Amino acid sequence: MGRTSTARERLLDATGELMQHRGYSSLGVAEICAAAEVKKGSFYHFFTSKQDLTLQAVNAYWEGQRGAWTLALDGPDPALVRLRRLLEGMAQVQRHRKETCGTVDGCLLGNLTLELSTQEPDVRARLEEIFDEQTALIGDVLSQAADEGDIPREHAEQSVARAVIAHLEGLVLFAKLKNDPAVLDTLWPHTLLLVSAEEP
Amino acid sequence: MGRTSTARERLLDATGELMQHRGYSSLGVAEICAAAEVKKGSFYHFFTSKQDLTLQAVNAYWEGQRGAWTLALDGPDPALVRLRRLLEGMAQVQRHRKETCGTVDGCLLGNLTLELSTQEPDVRARLEEIFDEQTALIGDVLSQAADEGDIPREHAEQSVARAVIAHLEGLVLFAKLKNDPAVLDTLWPHTLLLVSAEEP
Structure with a gap:
């Protein structure tokens, strides 16, 4: 049983790892199995197809990320401090990735x-x-920041929350293009502009 | 000569079109040739490889876009009006694409x-x-907006120009994900927040 669950996890880990680096279409099941050190026959014991594997790898990735989001966004600090913790944590992940890989x-x-x-x-x-x-998680924290008087009430809405994530995803795109996590150094100050807030 | 150049252009057009929709890895030269109605033998008359074709398709795409950028950003209007014209034009392209395709x-x-x-x-x-x-083109227009007193001088810098494009690319990502160009309706008001300006 232990061995079985390990093979599935190894396949999910290898998929997340390889797909983040190389994308979806250029990857085949055989290569994923080789990276995970799992036989192709075992693969079809866990997943019906590459699509199924991808869906489950996306779920596993977000499962891990959601934990980090909740950890950063919860707690007694002011909402903007928690939002900064989340965004700086995400920039840190890219810096760490560059340092290690x-x-x-x-x-x-x-x-x-x-x-x-x-x-x-x-x-x-x-x-x-x-x-x-x-978007809903960021929307909640913006709403709390408005309650605390740190951002205008009219900015505590879904479209602003989406703009915060759009700006993050766009900067991550540039960091990837330039292979330079320093692009993310301006993530927080420019997010403050988007939500019309001062440094907390 | 006319026929020769037409085949090359058809290949570039088909590549831009197919690749924008389907990505790079899932496309093969044979499929591109079929879409362009060009024989595979002719393909290698114009391009050494799929990579070479992609590079030239990217150049052709930006060549067309650069024309639209210059047209939107030039002229006697205030800098912020010209920036709005550029961004609204880009949102319009996605709306048109949705309507037609x-x-x-x-x-x-x-x-x-x-x-x-x-x-x-x-x-x-x-x-x-x-x-x-x-980024340099947006940086120039921000610098002109600062000269005109419409944005703070400290925001007329490359990192803000990059944030404007990052936010745009991130919203385009969401518009693509949701297959809904209405996501781009907030592009301009949120760009104004990023550059700390009022509606011109």
Whole structure:
């Protein structure tokens, strides 16, 4: 049983890792199995197809990320301090990735969104749900910041929350393009402008 | 001669069109030739490889876009009015695409950036040059807006110009994900927040 669950997890980890770096279409099941050290026969014990694997790898990725989001956004600090903690944590992930692997691989969710488009409708639908969940989480923290008097009430809305994530995803795109996490150094000050707030 | 140049242009057009919708890795030369109604033998008369074709398709795409950028950003209007004209024009392209083809395909440059990463270094290098050129163009118009007293001087800098493009690319990502160009309706008001300006 232990061995079985390990093979599935290894496949999910390898998929997340390889897909974040290389995208969806250029990867095959055989290569993923080789990286995970799992036989191809075992693969079909866990997943019906590459699409199914991708959907589950996206879920596993967001499961891990959601934990980091909740950790950063919860607690007794003012809402803007918690938002800064979240965004700086995300910049830190890209810096760490560059230090340990040599490349800024960006965000698996953003990468797959732009690559898959209308292909793979199940994966696309799940990506949309995840980004909606992220927008709602940021929307909540903006609403709390408005309650605390730190941002104008009219900015505590979904479209501003989406702008915050759009700006983040766009900067991650540039960090990936330039393979330079320093692009993310202006993430927080420019997010403050988007939400019309002063440094907390 | 006329026929020869037409075949090359058809290949570039088909590549831009297919790649914007489907990405790089899932496309093969045979499919591109079929869409362009060009024989595979002729393909290698114009291009040495799929990479070479992609590089030239990216150049052709930006050549067309640069014309639209220059047209929007030039003229006697205040700088912020010209910036709004550029951004609203880009939102309009996605709306038109949805109306005519049924899908928001996003930005070929952004799509390829996130898909290609460290693969295809020549294409990646060219994408970086193009985004740097875009950043410089936005930086110039911000500098003019500061001269006109419409934005604070300290915001007329490259990092703010990059934030404007990052926010645009991020919203285009969401418009593509949701296949809904209405996501771009907040592009201009939120760009004004990023550059700390009032509606001109």
